[in-house]
Amino acid sequence: MRVELFSVGTELLLGEIVDTNAAYLAEKLSHLGVDVYHKTTVGDNAERLAAAVRVALERAEVVLATGGLGPTEDDLTAAVFAKVMGTDLAPDEVAAERIRAFAQSRGITLLDRLLKQARLPRGAEAVPNPVGTAPGFILSRRGKTVIALPGVPAEMKAMAEQTVLPYLAARARGEGSAALVTRTLRLVGIGESQAEAEIADLIHAQTNPTIAPYAKTMEVHLRLAARAADEEAARALIAPVEAEIRRRLQPHIYGADDEALEERLGQRLRAAGKTLAVAESCTGGLIGHRLTNVPGSSHYFLASMVTYSNQSKVALLGVPEATLAAHGAVSPETAEAMAEGARRRSGADIGLSATGIAGPEGGTEAKPVGLVYLALADEEGAVVEEQRLRGDRLMIKERTAQLALYLLFRRLQAQAEVTG
Amino acid sequence: MRVELFSVGTELLLGEIVDTNAAYLAEKLSHLGVDVYHKTTVGDNAERLAAAVRVALERAEVVLATGGLGPTEDDLTAAVFAKVMGTDLAPDEVAAERIRAFAQSRGITLLDRLLKQARLPRGAEAVPNPVGTAPGFILSRRGKTVIALPGVPAEMKAMAEQTVLPYLAARARGEGSAALVTRTLRLVGIGESQAEAEIADLIHAQTNPTIAPYAKTMEVHLRLAARAADEEAARALIAPVEAEIRRRLQPHIYGADDEALEERLGQRLRAAGKTLAVAESCTGGLIGHRLTNVPGSSHYFLASMVTYSNQSKVALLGVPEATLAAHGAVSPETAEAMAEGARRRSGADIGLSATGIAGPEGGTEAKPVGLVYLALADEEGAVVEEQRLRGDRLMIKERTAQLALYLLFRRLQAQAEVTG
Numbered sequence A, B: 001m002r003v004e005l006f007s008v009g010t011e012l013l014l015g016e017i018v019d020t021n022a023a024y025l026a027e028k029l030s031h032l033g034v035d036v037y038h039k040t041t042v043g044d045n046a047e048r049l050a051a052a053v054r055v056a057l058e059r060a061e062v063v064l065a066t067g068g069l070g071p072t073e074d075d076l077t078a079a080v081f082a083k084v085m086g087t088d089l090a091p092d093e094v095a096a097e098r099i100r101a102f103a104q105s106r107g108i109t110l111l112d113r114l115l116k117q118a119r120l121p122r123g124a125e126a127v128p129n130p131v132g133t134a135p136g137f138i139l140s141r142r143g144k145t146v147i148a149l150p151g152v153p154a155e156m157k158a159m160a161e162q163t164v165l166p167y168l169a170a171r172a173r174g175e176g177s178a179a180l181v182t183r184t185l186r187l188v189g190i191g192e193s194q195a196e197a198e199i200a201d202l203i204h205a206q207t208n209p210t211i212a213p214y215a216k217t218m219e220v221h222l223r224l225a226a227r228a229a230d231e232e233a234a235r236a237l238i239a240p241v242e243a244e245i246r247r248r249l250q251p252h253i254y255g256a257d258d259e260a261l262e263e264r265l266g267q268r269l270r271a272a273g274k275t276l277a278v279a280e281s282c283t284g285g286l287i288g289h290r291l292t293n294v295p296g297s298s299h300y301f302l303a304s305m306v307t308y309s310n311q312s313k314v315a316l317l318g319v320p321e322a323t324l325a326a327h328g329a330v331s332p333e334t335a336e337a338m339a340e341g342a343r344r345r346s347g348a349d350i351g352l353s354a355t356g357i358a359g360p361e362g363g364t365e366a367k368p369v370g371l372v373y374l375a376l377a378d379e380e381g382a383v384v385e386e387q388r389l390r391g392d393r394l395m396i397k398e399r400t401a402q403l404a405l406y407l408l409f410r411r412l413q414a415q416a417e418v419t420g
Helices: A020-031 A046-059 A077-084 A093-106 A111-118 A153-174 A192-198 A200-205 A231-252 A261-272 A286-291 A310-317 A321-327 A332-346 A393-419 B020-031 B046-059 B077-084 B093-106 B111-118 B153-174 B192-198 B200-205 B231-252 B261-272 B286-291 B310-317 B321-327 B332-346 B393-419
Strands: A003-008 A038-042 A062-066 A089-091 A119-121 A125-127 A136-141 A144-149 A179-188 A210-216 A219-228 A253-256 A276-280 A301-307 A350-356 A371-378 A381-388 B002-008 B035-042 B062-066 B089-091 B119-121 B125-127 B136-141 B144-149 B179-188 B210-216 B219-228 B253-256 B276-280 B301-307 B350-356 B371-378 B381-388
Touching (some): A003 A020, A003 A046, A020 A179, A038 A046, A046 A062, A046 A077, A046 B035, A062 A077, A062 A153, A077 A089, A077 A119, A077 A144, A111 A119, A111 B192, A119 A136, A125 A153, A136 A153, A179 A393, A192 A219, A192 A231, A231 A253, A261 A286, A261 A393, A276 A286, A276 A332, A286 A301, A286 B286, A301 A310, A301 A332, A310 A321, A310 A332, A310 B301, A321 A332, A332 A350, A332 A371, A332 B310, A350 A393, A371 A393, A381 A393, B002 B020, B002 B046, B020 B062, B020 B153, B046 B062, B046 B077, B046 B144, B062 B077, B062 B153, B077 B089, B077 B144, B119 B136, B125 B153, B136 B153, B144 B153, B179 B231, B179 B393, B192 B200, B192 B210, B192 B219, B200 B231, B253 B261, B276 B286, B286 B301, B286 B393, B301 B332, B310 B321, B310 B332, B321 B332, B332 B350, B332 B371, B332 B381, B381 B393
Parallel strands (some): A003 A038, A276 A350, B002 B035, B002 B062, B062 B144, B276 B301, B276 B350
Antiparallel strands (some): A089 A119, A136 A144, A179 A253, A350 A371, B125 B136, B210 B219, B350 B371, B371 B381
C-alpha cells in the first residue's frame, strides 16, 4: 500500500513553521511497512490543493493530510477533499454534538463558526479528536482513500495514534505487506562517531536488520530495522544483533524505543525506593519539567528549587554566603552546596544540582558562556562535574539538563550493580 | 516568478529527519516576493524524482532542490535533473580542482568517489560550496530553471546566501516582482474563532494585506501579509490594518512577530522594576523554564519552587498543613498559599502559582484530570483562577504554564494602564 503525505497550509510555504507533522507520520508509517514515496505541501488555495490531490491519487492509494481543518475561512481541506472524491459536505451529528457540549462548557457563543468543523464529506467516517473540537475523517471511494487530520501537532498525534494508524496498520496487514520491525537503542554518554566506530563491523555486515545511528541532544539512538514475513520473524532477526550491540555498548544503553531517560530514571528510583530533589540555576526548571513529564513521578520526585538569584540560593537552599562570595554562583563549591541543600531542605534521599552560564551574556574569560557545574549528593557523599558546552541559550539549557540526568543515571546504575 | 521547492532523500520519507531546509528556503523566498505554491519531497529513486520534477516544471518556472548531491550511489539529483532538462552530465573542471585540493589537504584517498560530485549537467553554472566539496548548480533551458543544492543545512545555507538567493532576487526584480512584508500579531486569552469573528469584516474586505489567523497553544497569531513595489510601500499597506486590529483586540495582543509571551513579560517586569517568584506543582518547572529562556531574565526572575509533594509545599513554601488537609493540594486555597509563599520566601514583588492534576492518573470525580488552579499574589492582594483543561499530561502542563503567564500578563497590563 502506498500512502502520500500532504501538509496543507500557506504558513508552511512561507517557512513560518517547520513541518514536524509530516516527519512524525512518515516515521510511524515506515514502522507499519507502508510505502511513502512522496510528501507534498500546498497552501490554503482550493484549486491548487485539488489539483495536487488529483496528482497524488494517481500515484498512491491513500492520501493522508494534516492541516486546513479548523473553523476559519481559509480551512479548505474538507470541502476540497469531498469535491475531488466526487461528493459534498454534510453535517456529522456526532461531531456537532461534541462541539456543542464543548462550547457550552466554556460559555462559547460563536457556535455557527465552530459547527463548520462538523461538516464532513458525505460518506466519510469521522476520526474522533480526544483533545480538541475539530474531527478528522477517512473517506474511501472507488479504491482510493483520503484521510484528513488537524494541523495542531498534539491533536494530530492523538488522532493518528487512536484511529488512523490502527486503520492503516489493519489495511497493510490485510494486503500482506511485509512486516517492518524497528528497535531503537538509546545511548547516553557517548558520541555518534564513537558509537558508530564500536559497531562499524556490524553496520557493514548487516542488511537485515539495517543499523543506523542518529545524533540527538547529548544522546545517540541506534535504529535497527528488519523486514520479514511477519513481526515475529522480523523480531527474531533483530534479537542477536541487539544482543551483540548490548554486549559492546551496555554501559551507555539506558533504554529502548520511545523510552526517555527520565522514564528510565523513574523506574530506577522506584525500584530503589529513593526520593529525589533538584536544585536548578541555569536550567531554570527544565530538569524538573523533564522529570515530571513521567506519569507517576510524584512517587519519587519531591521538589525542584529553581534558585536564579544568589539571594534565593542562600534563602531557599542554604548555600553559605561565604561560598558564593569566595567562588561565585558558577563553581564546583556552589554546585555541591546546592545539591546538599536540595536534599536537606526537601528531605529527599538524593539531591541533584546544575549551575552554569547559559548566555548570551554573563560570560567572562575565566568563566565563559557554556561553563556548567553539576553535582549529586546522597548518603554516600557528593560528586561534582565540570562541563564546557557550546550552543545558544536554549541548547545550553537542554544539554545541561541532559548531562544532569546522565549523572543521576550513572549513580543509580552503579548502586544497582552493587546491590543487584 | 514561481518557485517549487524540492527536498530529495529517502530519510525524509522515513521521518528520520525533519525538513528544516525547505522551511529556511521558503522563508527567504517569501521575503524576495517569490511565490512558492508547492513543496515536494521525494526519495532517492531516479524514476519518481524525474516524474515529480516534470510535474513541478509544468506549474513553476524554477525548481529549487536540496539533497541528493553527495558522492554515494543513491545521490541522483544531478543525473536526473540533467535528463529531465534534455542534457547529460559532464565534468566541471573548476569543481574538480576544488575537490582535488580538498582531498589532498585532508589526506583523502577515495578521489574517484568524490570526483563524481564534479560532474554537473552540461551547460549548468556551478554554485560554489564555501564550506564543503559538493558544488550545486543552476541550469536554465527553454524558459525553465532547475537549481540543486546539497542537503547538509550548513552547506545549503551558505550556498543559498552567497549565490542562489541573489540570483533569484535579481530575476525577481527583473520581472518586477513585488516585495512581500509580513507582520504577525500575537494574541492571548482569546480563541481563534472569536478573534476571527471580531475582525471578520477586515478579513473579507482585505486582499492586500491578507489576514490569516493561526491557533497555537492557548494563543492565536494573526498574520498580515502585504505585497507592494518595495518593502516600505508594503509596510505602509499593513500599518492602518494593524492599527484597526489593535483598536479592536488590544487587550489580547501581547506582542508581534517572533516575540514570545515570556519576552513581553520580561520587558514589562523590567519597566515596572518588579521581581517575580513562581511556585509550581503540576507544571513541574515548565513555567520557570519558559521565563528563563529569555536572555537577561535574571534581572527580574528570582526563583521557582517546584513543590511536587505536599510536604515540600509545607516546608519550602509555608503552605499551612491545615489548608492542605482541609482543601487538598489542588484547591484555590492551596494555590493562593503557594503564590503568597513564593513571594514571601524569595522576597519577590510578585508570586505566581499553579497547582493541578496533569494526569493520566490522580483524577477523581470531584477533581478530574485537567482541573487547575492558578494564583497571583502581590502587594495589592491575591487573585485565584480555576481552569478545566483537556489533553494529555504534557498538553495540560503546557496549557497551564501558558495560562499562568497570561494571568501575570493581565496583572502587569492593568498596572501599566493605571501608572501609564
